[in-house]
Amino acid sequence: MCKDTIVIREIEAKDNPKIAKAIRNVLIEMGVPKVGTAYEDSALDCMTETYDAPKKAYFVVEDGDAIIGGAGISPLDNYEGNICELQKMYFMPQARGKGLGSEMMEKCLDFAKQAGFSQCYLETLPYMDDARKLYRKVGFKSIDKPLGNTGHYSCTVWMLKDL
Template sequence: MSEDNIAIRPIEQADNPKIAKAIRSVLIEYGVPKVGTAYEDKALDCMAETYNKPKKAYFVVAKGDEIIGGAGISPLDNYYGNVCELQKMYFMPEARGKGYGSKMMAKCLDFAKTAGFDKCYLETMPYMDDARKLYRKVGFKSIDKPMGDTGHYSCTVWMLKDL
C-alpha cells in the first residue's frame, strides 16, 4: 500500500525510536496525561520486539525514512477470552485527513481476523473526536466499562467490535 512515497508496512527495529517519538508527540499535542496512558508504556521504546510475537502485529505509516503514524493488534492484557486490542494508533498531523487511518484500521482488523480473534477492544480519550468517528465508522461500539487491565486508567472511553 503506497502512494506518494507513503507505505503502510510492518514495523522494523530501526523504526523503534521514530514511532516512540511520533506517539509521544501526538499524546503531548492532545494534552493526554503522561501517566495511565500509552505515554508511559515501556513497550513504546521497543515496539518491534514487543510485537514480534504470535498473535501480535504493529504497522507503521512510513514516508521515506520518516514514521508518521502507526497502530497494532495484541491479545487484550489480563483478559480471559478471544479478544484482541487495537493499540497505539496515532498519526502525526501530516498523516491526518488523507485516508491512512481507514487503511491502517483495515490492515489491523484483517490481521486480527486472520489471527483468529472474535472481538477487538480499544481505549481512547473522550476528546479524540476524529479517532472515535473512525472507530464508529468501522463498527466499534461504546461499552460501559473497561475490559482486561491495560494499565491505561486515564483512558475513559472503551469500545468493542465483533470481528
C-alpha cells in the same frame, strides 16, 4: 508529502525510536496525561520486540525516512477470552485527513481476523473526536466499562467490535 510515497508496513527494528517519538509527540499535542496512558508504556521504546510474538503485529506509516504514524494488534492484557486490542494508533498531523486511518484500521482488523480473534477492543479519551469517529465508522460500539487491565486508567472511553 504525497500519498503515493506513503507505505503502511510491519514495524522493523530501525523504526523503534521514530515511532516512539511520533507517538509521544501526538500524545503531547493532544494534551494526553503522561500517566495512565500509552505515554508511559515501556513498550514504546521497543515496539519491534514487543510485537514480535504470536497473534501480535504493529504497522507503521512510512513517508520516505519518516515514520508518521502506526497502530497494532495484540491479545487483550489480563483478559480470559478471544479478544484482541487495537493499540497505539496515532498519526502525526501530516498523516491526518488522507484516508490513512481507514487504511490502517483495515490492515489491523484483517490481521486480527486472520489471527483468529472474535472481537477487537480499544481504549481512547473522550476528547479524541476524530479517532472515535473513525472507530465508529468501522463498526466499533461504545461499552460501559473497560475489559481486561491495560494499565491505561486515564482512558475513559471503551469500544468493542465483532470481527
